[in-house]
Amino acid sequence: MSEVYAARRTRLRERCNAGGSAAALVTRPANVRYLAGAAPHGAVLLLGKREDLLVCQSPPDDRPCEGRPDDNLRVRILPQPGGDPAVAAAGLAQAQEADSLAVEEHHLTVARHRALTSVTPRLRLTDLGSAVEQLRVVKDEEEISCLRIGAEIADQALGELLESILVGRTERHLALELERRLVDHGADGPAFPTSVATGPNSGRRGHRPTDRRVEEGDFLSVCLGAAYRGYRCEIGRTFVIGTSPADWQIQLYELVFAAQRAGREALTPGAAYRDVDRAARQVLDCAGYSEGLQPLTGHGVGLEIDEDPQLAPAAMGKLDACVPVTVEPGVHLPGRGGVRIDDTLVVRPEADGGPELLTITTKELLAL
Amino acid sequence: MSEVYAARRTRLRERCNAGGSAAALVTRPANVRYLAGAAPHGAVLLLGKREDLLVCQSPPDDRPCEGRPDDNLRVRILPQPGGDPAVAAAGLAQAQEADSLAVEEHHLTVARHRALTSVTPRLRLTDLGSAVEQLRVVKDEEEISCLRIGAEIADQALGELLESILVGRTERHLALELERRLVDHGADGPAFPTSVATGPNSGRRGHRPTDRRVEEGDFLSVCLGAAYRGYRCEIGRTFVIGTSPADWQIQLYELVFAAQRAGREALTPGAAYRDVDRAARQVLDCAGYSEGLQPLTGHGVGLEIDEDPQLAPAAMGKLDACVPVTVEPGVHLPGRGGVRIDDTLVVRPEADGGPELLTITTKELLAL
Known part of the structure; x- marks a missing residue:
């Protein structure tokens, strides 16, 4: 299955790059699962400039109904409980030298968006729109x-x-x-x-x-x-x-x-x-x-x-x-x-x- | 019960006014229910300058577990299916001559916030923060x-x-x-x-x-x-x-x-x-x-x-x-x-x- 998720991420990356964004942050749970194989509670997916990362609050559960994270995807667990994985992921995007990050504005709240802006002032936030939802329409x-x-x-x-x-x-x-x-x-x-x-x-x-x-x-x-x-x-x-x-x-x-x-x-x-x-x-x-x-x-x-x-x-x-x-x-x-x-x-x-x-x-x- | 909801809204209005906002838009479902007695799917509460309104996509359900809207509160049903009650409520706030509207930035998405701004350009949007959550801490x-x-x-x-x-x-x-x-x-x-x-x-x-x-x-x-x-x-x-x-x-x-x-x-x-x-x-x-x-x-x-x-x-x-x-x-x-x-x-x-x-x-x- 691993290639399936990698192929989906490649398609999304192409769309992002075409839209002028070097990196994307996926927060909507069904979209995370579609691209990563699993969406542990609160987890977000970073499509980074150099590497993709699944950023989680705690280690993923291993039950079939929860899905399994794609083996090719590095999983990063937040060191502190209670942090926001989206904020951490934005920091990781910046560390990979992205200058812009496409986010899901139809899912991210105003308050979280502001938190991203304040931790990564050098990163220009753009709108990913419903790009992942569009990929999801046709099923394999x-x-x-x-x-x-x-x-x-x-x-x-x-x-x-x-x-x-x-x-x-x-x-x-x-x-x-x-x-x-x-x-x-x-x-x-x-x-x-x-x-x-x-x-x-x-x-x-x-x-x-x-x-x-x-x-x-x-x-x-x-x-x-x-x-x-x-x-x-x-x-x-x-x-x-x-x-x-x-x-x-x-x-x-x-x-x-x-x-x-x-x-x-x-x-x-x-x-x-x-x-x-x-x-x-x-x-x-x-x-x-x-x-x-x-x-x-x-x-x-x-x-x-x-x-x-x-x-x-x-x-x-x-x-x-x-x-x-x-x-x-x-x-x-x-x-x-x-x-x-x-x-x-x-x-x-x-x-x-x-x-x-x-x-x-x-x-x-x-x-x- | 009706007085209870009216009293809660009065407390929230006092906080809003003290914060410099003439009107508030409550979108988080538990907060809507706390202030209105019920939170039909998608409904939002407008604390208007002249009148409070519960704005719904469809008529409220009447089961006890769903709550009943406060009788003193006017209920407004959207004429068109599929519209966003928050956008409609912002329009109603402007019609009541409010110049600012406090919204729940920790609940409203970036996309909905933008939709509010675009339909009511004369309305200054401020942050209600977790004012309602704070009122909810002590129970009656x-x-x-x-x-x-x-x-x-x-x-x-x-x-x-x-x-x-x-x-x-x-x-x-x-x-x-x-x-x-x-x-x-x-x-x-x-x-x-x-x-x-x-x-x-x-x-x-x-x-x-x-x-x-x-x-x-x-x-x-x-x-x-x-x-x-x-x-x-x-x-x-x-x-x-x-x-x-x-x-x-x-x-x-x-x-x-x-x-x-x-x-x-x-x-x-x-x-x-x-x-x-x-x-x-x-x-x-x-x-x-x-x-x-x-x-x-x-x-x-x-x-x-x-x-x-x-x-x-x-x-x-x-x-x-x-x-x-x-x-x-x-x-x-x-x-x-x-x-x-x-x-x-x-x-x-x-x-x-x-x-x-x-x-x-x-x-x-x-x-x-």
């Missing part, structure tokens, strides 16, 4: 394989839940049980707080579980994901509780299903982000649900659960192959509930069979 | 009551675990079970990731659970806490697995127990933070464990699990009454394991009976 097969395993784990956890008795249990307990099952099946942990929504709560994006109990006739919508070796996937499904769904439930489900399918089918290399969003959104729009729709119908996933790209009306850019994204339209009717259907897929060219569906739990409307 | 009885309930919940969860079979179970499963029990007993959720450490891992502060199984003869150290209405407490205990602890285990336990007692007994109003730390630390130092001791032996708790003050050798300041802190010395012997004992207590004057212990699980060495 190793990364996709971690997402695939995470998706299998989430499918298993969800499948087991569906076999149990649901009526009478609270949203909070169902969410906790799903998270326990994720870990049982080998996840590092949940990829994000598991959402379980019943009855009038169903269909709300990011609903946080309450003490409401599952009742006959409810819609039940569930959204969960596994973190596996740092990579995070997402699956969302909506079910009906009881033997026979009501007509409005069947109609609403079919509508959201059609929207989600349209979004999935629009996932081709070269498709504009906003066109994928529009494909899903216009199905709901045409049916009269334009009010209160969520601002996006999908987003990238990877080391973070919410990455670039955003599949939204005003998003700029086009999909590449090997970009994993969610497609997750939904409708929520205040007071009644609603439906969300959410998959993680990898964009693939037509010649390779089109988009690869990672989350394979059925999307038929199940009555439980 | 309402806050302490939330911490007390949280501590009871953690004691219950831990007590139940001790009655179950432990040998053969993994650190990860024990941690998940504790977290489930916290929720069963009414916690919003865990106050922080539950730590369960066995054998050679025991005694490590902040150890993240692994797949190692509990074995006969192990030390088992556990650290957990409940979040209750936003307030977070902490308890840590170390046990021995099997019928008869080894001599080194008894000696190490008694030593850490003596250090922890010394720390607890040093908790009086007016005591210097560093003296409380020294009281606990010197017991371990004198026994020859000065190498590798953790940088602090305790810290404040409240809306965040790690708040001011820090009980550490270089900390400046003195304890006040009604400050809840942890006392948590520990020793870890690489390859063998160790002991940590951790309580949450509230500093009280001697006349009121001295420090109030919130986490009452026994600190006798239990062999399980």
Whole structure:
């Protein structure tokens, strides 16, 4: 794996040098992990003029889910507890005779930025912007394989839940049980707080579980994901509780299903982000649900659960192959509930069979 | 409760005005919650020249664990999804004819700070520093009551675990079970990731659970806490697995127990933070464990699990009454394991009976 991290750092260095900076300081944890193989708590990565260094507050942990620092990367532990590794790294950059240092201004606070300036007055601080986030958008097969395993784990956890008795249990307990099952099946942990929504709560994006109990006739919508070796996937499904769904439930489900399918089918290399969003959104729009729709119908996933790209009306850019994204339209009717259907897929060219569906739990409307 | 939040805002406004700022923008979530009663995702609080406003991306959630915005506070929802409430709030501050705005430079990123500057060029941005964090150090009885309930919940969860079979179970499963029990007993959720450490891992502060199984003869150290209405407490205990602890285990336990007692007994109003730390630390130092001791032996708790003050050798300041802190010395012997004992207590004057212990699980060495 070591060459992978070195190659990523080389690509970033090229971008930095092209932007006129001799060195870069990466502080955002997911970016540190992407470039260094691990991101121990508080650690920062210096792309130095002569040498790269991972600067840590304490020795890195050695568990697989935490990642392992690239063997080719020198690790520097701060001698004093409580110091700021970013400040130390800026000093090391100056010691390597860099005259400028690109920092992540969208992550560094004003106070930390000032501390860097004051310890290294000779160093000109520039903005690295989201250069690392941009590198992270297209995944390699190793990364996709971690997402695939995470998706299998989430499918298993969800499948087991569906076999149990649901009526009478609270949203909070169902969410906790799903998270326990994720870990049982080998996840590092949940990829994000598991959402379980019943009855009038169903269909709300990011609903946080309450003490409401599952009742006959409810819609039940569930959204969960596994973190596996740092990579995070997402699956969302909506079910009906009881033997026979009501007509409005069947109609609403079919509508959201059609929207989600349209979004999935629009996932081709070269498709504009906003066109994928529009494909899903216009199905709901045409049916009269334009009010209160969520601002996006999908987003990238990877080391973070919410990455670039955003599949939204005003998003700029086009999909590449090997970009994993969610497609997750939904409708929520205040007071009644609603439906969300959410998959993680990898964009693939037509010649390779089109988009690869990672989350394979059925999307038929199940009555439980 | 409403008057409580208004009174807190009045105190902050007085500080701001004394510092020469007409208005303040609070962005750190725990600070927003402290002053507004709730901190919906992404919400910021404007202490305006004429009116205070809670600026949110979407309507606030109404669950008790999320808090409820103060009724006297006007809530402003952003008309467009995806906007930055801080930028909107800066515009509103300017509309109220403020000429300066104090911001939390230790929380605001460089990029957001620049966005504020560019939308409100007539507004002079100053630094609010940690003014709100300082107000938060001394708690009122309402806050302490939330911490007390949280501590009871953690004691219950831990007590139940001790009655179950432990040998053969993994650190990860024990941690998940504790977290489930916290929720069963009414916690919003865990106050922080539950730590369960066995054998050679025991005694490590902040150890993240692994797949190692509990074995006969192990030390088992556990650290957990409940979040209750936003307030977070902490308890840590170390046990021995099997019928008869080894001599080194008894000696190490008694030593850490003596250090922890010394720390607890040093908790009086007016005591210097560093003296409380020294009281606990010197017991371990004198026994020859000065190498590798953790940088602090305790810290404040409240809306965040790690708040001011820090009980550490270089900390400046003195304890006040009604400050809840942890006392948590520990020793870890690489390859063998160790002991940590951790309580949450509230500093009280001697006349009121001295420090109030919130986490009452026994600190006798239990062999399980």
